[in-house]
Amino acid sequence: MQQHTDQYYIDKILQGDTQAFEVLVERYQSYIYTIVVRMVRVKEEAEEIAQDTFIKAYQSIASFRGESKFSSWLYSIAYRKALDSIRKNKKYKAAELNEEITEGSIEIIENALTYIEDKEKKELIQKCILKLPEQEAAIITLFYFEEQSIKEIAKITQLTEDNIKVKLYRSRKKMFTLLQHSEVFKMHN
Known part of the structure; x- marks a missing residue:
């Protein structure tokens, strides 16, 4: 067809x-x-x-x-x-996470994630996304899972492109904090 x-x-x-x-x-x-x-x-x-x-x-x-x-x-x-x-x-309302992320902790998380099965990784990431504030969860989903450009996300959300970039940066930091504190991460670290 x-x-x-x-x-x-x-x-x-x-x-x-x-x-x-x-x-x-x-x-x-x-x-x-x-x-x-x-x-x-x-x-x-x-x-x-x-x-x-x-x-x-x-x-x-x-x-x-x-x-x-x-x-x-x-x-x-x-x-x-x-x-x-x-x-x-x-x-x-989701709680805000303001924990400081270092380059070293990001590398540790990435190393631990390599040992986790793909399905388990996907589930873990989805659980972490659900813990983000609603708008940030949508932006992360649009950017990483729906592969929308920053320009397209700005049109969808009616936010500026600079605002989208800032929210993506902050959301990634929060995701790393959530991943760092997850039980799956602790088991594989």
């Missing part, structure tokens, strides 16, 4: 082919869910927000002008819906 571009399906939707949207949903549903669940941290809530994201995208598809990638436009909708949900439910 031939793989078409997002724009192909968007054009089909605008011409009245409602089933074309199903392809876009299938293409992006796991990405949207991943970003949202790392922000709101509640599976059921994340599923609802992801669903709302696609409803909003379908209703607003005519406003997509192609100035950015469709995926970025979609992530932007999801990001804003997740932030709205977080604002409504203030109880999901």
Whole structure:
């Protein structure tokens, strides 16, 4: 089966082919869910927000002008819906970590991680991401897992590129602190 571009399906939707949207949903549903669940941290809530994201995208598809990638436009909708949900439910605030990280401790962590199985590494990193503040978790996910550029992340989050760079730097430091204190790290060190 031939793989078409997002724009192909968007054009089909605008011409009245409602089933074309199903392809876009299938293409992006796991990405949207991943970003949202790392922000709101509640599976059921994340599923609802992801669903709302696609409803909003379908209703607003005519406003997509192609100035950015469709995926970025979609992530932007999801990001804003997740932030709205977080604002409504203030109880999901993550604690800030301000521990100082040295180059030596980063090297120790990286060495310990080489002994951990890939699956275990992935689970450990995902648990650490969930301990970051919501906005930082989203930025880390977009940058490292969704491979979005700093420019695209700035469009999605409506933050400046410099602000994204600072948040990425701080988030990486916090991730290393979390990794350093994880049980898996301690077992392999």
